[in-house]
Amino acid sequence: MDERAVADRQSLGDLVRQLTEQASRLARLEVELARAGLEEKGRVARAGASALGAALVLALLGLGALTACAVLALTHVVDDWLAALIVGAAELVIAGVAALIGRSRMKRVTPLVPEESVRSVRADVEAVKPHREVTP
Secondary structure, eight states: OOHHHHHHHSOHHHHHHHHHHHHHHHHHHHHHHHHHHHHHHHHHHHHHHHHHHHHHHHHHHHHHHHHHHHHHHHTTTSOHHHHHHHHHHHHHHHHHHHHHHHHHHHTTOOOOOOHHHHHHHHHHHHHHGGGOOOOO
């Protein structure tokens, strides 16, 4: 027997039940796909964040050493307090510029959306739309 003959023998209730089961299974699979996509992006982001954290700590230590060096070098030209003020002000200006650059770059970051799952769900919806029957 082919599928057509089997489908003709099934009741409407059986067909609705099968449709509900298949839609439920499809939804579960889409959620699993979305979760897998987010987990992969999370792993990549976690590795990048760890490297950035280590770089930040080392950069802060280096900045402290360079700050001390700059202050000590300027004390030969100006008073000690003025040397510290000049170096501190310069560092704050550089930090402000870096913050503005970082903010503009963060605006361009793509959202952590499971893009493959979204495309798949949209394709599923488009595939079902033409087959809907309008009931009076």
